[in-house]
Amino acid sequence: MIRIKEFKEPQHNLKSEKFVNPKKLILPLCQHTGRPSTPCVKIKDEVEEGQLLAKEDGFISAQLHSPSKGKILNISNFNHPVLQKGNAIVVLCSPEKKSYSLRKHIDDLGNDEIVDIIKNNGIVGMGGAGFPSHVKLQPPKKIDTLLINGCECEPFLSTDHRLMIENLKEIFIGIEIIAKLIKPKRIVFALEENKTEEKKQINFYINTRKFKLPKTELIILKTAYPQGGEKQLIYAVTKQKVPGGKLPLDIGCLVHNVATCFAIYEAVYLNKPLIERLVSFCGDSLVKPKNVWVKIGTTLQELFDQKILEFINEPKKIISGGPMMGITLTNLEYPILKGNGGFLFLRNHVTEIKESACIRCARCIDVCPMNLLPQEYVKRVKNEEYNNLVDLNIKDCIECGCCAYICPAQLPIVHYIKTGKVYVPKN
Secondary structure: OEOOOOOOOOHHHOOOEEOOOOOEEEEEOOOOOOOOOEEOOOOOOEEOOOOEEEEOOOOOOOOEEOOOOEEEEEEEEEEEOOOEEEEEEEEEEOOOOOOOOOOOOOOOOOHHHHHHHHHHOOOEOOOOOOOEHHHHOOOOOOOOEEEEEOOOOOOOOOHHHHHHHHOHHHHHHHHHHHHHHHOOOEEEEEEEOOOHHHHHHHHHHHHOOOOOOOEEEEEEEOOOEOOOOHHHHHHHHHOOOOOOOOOHHHHOEEEEEHHHHHHHHHHHHHOOOOOEEEEEEEOOOEOOOEEEEEEOOOEHHHHHHOOOOOEOOOOOEEEEOOOOOOEEEOOOOOEOOOOOOEEEEEOOOOOOOOOOOOOOOOHHHHHOOOOOOHHHHHHHHHOOOHHHHHHHOHHHOOOOOHHHHHOOOOOOHHHHHHHHHHHOOOO
16 A cells, blocks of 8 residues: 545535536446446437436346436437447436435335335446446345445545535435345444544444444544555455455455445435436646536536636646546546546646656565556566466456556556456456
């Protein structure tokens, strides 16, 4: 792990803003781990807010809903912030907004019914991976420890922080729902030590037993990167390592991001699909970095067209995600997905990389949170020795970027690792 300057000011302390009137939405069919959704609407159809637009295709897939009332304008290939291009449904929006009624309790619902509600509302992991939540909430093995991830270790991003400050009660209700489904022996709410404002209220909810939870505790971890990574978090809390090629459930653990807990609350108590989320917009090119609630499918360009965001100067780099694991975008014509926690617009923080020869200093090995050999990946990819990457467990790399960050030769190590994963033999 490494220490990185956080750059979370000033949006860290600003109340989140609301943006509810996009003119057009671009909704990619692949916003989750697994197979893309299958459209169940056609061009010129009139749709309501929350209406199903695309059905899940198989067990590892997710439903897609309309974030706004409107009309289907197109179903075609559009920009995708991860895949670069992908099929998407385009909705021409109406300004009308739907209201959602609050369910008083869920005591009359069985576990299967709750899972179906979560599935039918298209809830996926909000921490970035986008794994369908209904699948994760039906583990084939007994879960001993449920970990709630509130670390948010990427520089600049502060959506989870603001969500915990502004919607902690709803997050705890979401945790209550998860606990009802998987029945863990204990729950651990994990924060980094820089999250000082949340500690008091979380401890209050835990100590006063306001929610129906098993043994629950708050654990404060050192502020480091990538502390919020799933396997790193599990080890920091339980001192157990997830074996290579295995999942957290194989050692009795399950991890959920705080934003996912909030989305599960809205699905079960409001019957509200995952159609909007809180997003950090940060960087030195913006007049005012901020956290904004936006409809899924809103393009970055529209946020600037409607003056929600403004540039001080033209950015040299636009990044979907944080600076360590994010993906560079070529323009503003990209939609916001279910898993997008932030976007960066950088100018002064961008420096030209001048790659030189590896000096065999082994710093990349020292900082690798997965205890891998990054410099060997670079060497073998350069030599096109892809068959030799399997024995070095290249697939265990989480692409956190610690190795590239620390490298004195400025080698783009993660780029080489991504290339290696593409060409490594499948069997």
